[in-house]
Amino acid sequence: MSQNKTLNPDLLKLLKESGNILVVTGAGISTSAGIIDFRSPGGxxxxxxxxxxxxxxxxxxxxxxxxxxxxxxxxxxxxxxxxDIKPTPCHHFLVDLEAKGKIGILVTQNIDMLHEKAGSKHVIECHGSYRTxxxxxxxxxxxxxxxxxxxxxxxxxxxxxxxxxxxxxVFFGESLPESFMSLFYRRPKVDLLLVLGTSLTVQPVSSFALDYAPRIPSILVNRDPTPYDGRFSYVHHGELDDFAQQAWDNVLR
Missing domain, CATH: 3.30.1600.10 (SIR2/SIRT2 'Small Domain')
Known part of the structure; x- marks a missing residue:
């Protein structure tokens, strides 16, 4: 798929109609803020x-x-x-999505605290953070x-x-936060899985998200293809901020 292509209308319809979304974010949501990701070429x-x-x-x-x-x-x-690193348009889109009552759970693999800086109220940081x-x-x-x-x-x-x-x-060799592990074992009910900016190669976040993917409607947005594209209802390859702008215009405006 080409970069920054127009979003699938059915994807947008799904986002608009969902009211209890599980959002999982990774490094790709923060790269436009100037934060280097870990696993991509040049990362x-x-x-x-x-x-x-x-x-x-x-x-x-x-x-x-x-x-x-x-x-x-x-x-x-x-x-x-x-x-001087500031949240990206995609971070702010999620804040607005939360304010509309559409996000049930927001899980991030990132440790940069940008979700909180943007204004998200309820974030589960599965790899911890610098907050404490x-x-x-x-x-x-x-x-x-x-x-x-x-x-x-x-x-x-x-x-x-x-x-x-x-x-x-959280370092390699340390336990993940209880807030995430409780979520991992409970598998709370949601009506849409929205994965943003991650190739889902890191456990246990990968298995947590992929357990939902075949059972409920699911959307994956990532700059590059992932090994799990075929598991999702809709896949969009492109820049996360472009996705956020299109989604905001069509879902929240």
Missing amino acids: LYSVAVERYNLPYPEAIFDIAYFHKNPAPFFRLSAELLLA GRCLSCGKRFEYKDFSGPLLKGEIPYCKCGGIIKPDV
Whole structure:
């Protein structure tokens, strides 16, 4: 499919008629804000070894490696959390969709907090976020504002006890948040699955979304084809912000 093609009228009709949507978002929703994604060609993992002097790309989110060398993660954090990064039109579209009472559940794989910055009220961050953190030595809890100073400079934030403050971002080797795992096992009833900006290659989010896809109407919007396109009722390949504008004009106006 070509980039930025006109949306299928049946897709738009489905969006308009649905009132209890499960939305799952990934890195593709934030790339137009200037945030690098992880797995696409030219993404973080393709450049991480050289840029951050890592033994392997995923080490930057490996909890065992973090305990040995936390500096690369905090350098990356500064890039992800630059103060001038703003939510995208697609983030704002979801805020308006929520305000209309059409979103039942919003799950994001992203750790950039842009859904919250845009104004979404109820977001399940299945990979955690920088909103809170914890001292790895004494266990003291912190709010983002308490450790954002060094974080935005790419420096390691320290507790008064001398321990490192680790943001509540989920690393490889750590458990996912209870808020998501409860959702994963409950599988609440919804009337539409809307997947935005993810190739669904990361578990358990992939199996969570794909469990819904064959059973209810489903829409996948991603810049590139995914291995799971055939599982969805409608697939649109194109820029997420273009999708959001067309959907807003036809569904919310």
